Amino acid sequence: MSDSTTGTAPTFAVTQNPAPASAAERAHRMDSQPFGTVFTDHLAKATWTAEQGWHDHRIEPFGDLVLHPGATVLHYGQQVFEGLKAYRWADGSIHLFRPEANAARLATSAHRMALAPLPEADFMASVEALLTVDEQWVPSADETSLYLRPMLIGTEPCLGVRPSRTVEYVLLASPVGAYFPNGVKPVSIWVAQGYHRAGNGGTGQAKTAGNYAASLLPQQQATDHGCDQVLFLDAARDTYVEELGGMNVFAVRRDGTIWTPRVTGTILEGVTRSSVIELLRAEGREVVERDISITELRDGIADGAIQEAFACGTAAVVTPIARLVSPDHDVVVGDGGPGTVTMALRQRLTDIQYGRADDVMGWMRRVG
């Protein structure tokens, strides 16, 4: 049993994968695969029960999960997750970007979904333990990283609707490049019609599977209309911009200010979102967190008051937006190319993440 309650980091007992990928196989699998489709040789896991708390912290060979068909995660979606990245610096060392923020958000999301929160010390120890055994899976090519996906799932077999009394923590890792297949090319955005991501008092602020499941059909409609991502408006009035299918959104205005939807209970408070706000403010830019109506966004793009727009998230980093599309409008942002503010911001952020610039914000954590 761990000392989770005291905040002491638990030890992850390691069972090595007896048949890890060879260096050649690893190199082959790490080369230009679609985002999140290749996985490393191991998983980190821990188990929670009401009686024992968090215990059995371990590293196992990567493999399928064994779940009872009645597990609450399978029936009622009792699940939360995170996304963070490990970066290989030019000197070979490995660094995480603000992992404490992900640990904290996992706990907040867990609270919302009535799951036992994983202590930050356990979260950090799991990441470090997995990176120790799978260190060679952290890629070194430009703009690549090892994407880490921690999750908590309710595992108790129970068809009654109530919180699971057993929880499994699983951390998997996937070497990745750009999230969008076209790399950093500007993306087009479809305004969701008749679908919303979250309502007041719902689960919008939690990083939980159901929010993403609900985005799949509108995302499919975005794709059907030739767009890369879906943009959700608020459920109460179908008026205010909230977020994209899996990332936050910003608009750069001609007057120099930068607008982003304010965080209400229905928007995910992105770690990249808050980092971007801090970076922009540190440069002296005015970032305004406010309600932004779809009319303001559309008209601002059309008349040039909004000169750039971008999406941001751990997976998306900072990705320029080129077009905003709905059944009654199709407007091009600026000249349709990547904006200078957007690309300078992306550079600024990734320079810190890849150790090419001083970590003036104190965000990076060395783990290898």
Ligand code: COI
């Ligand atoms: C992330 O950015 O880490 C996410 O979880 C979003 C998902 C679209 C990959």
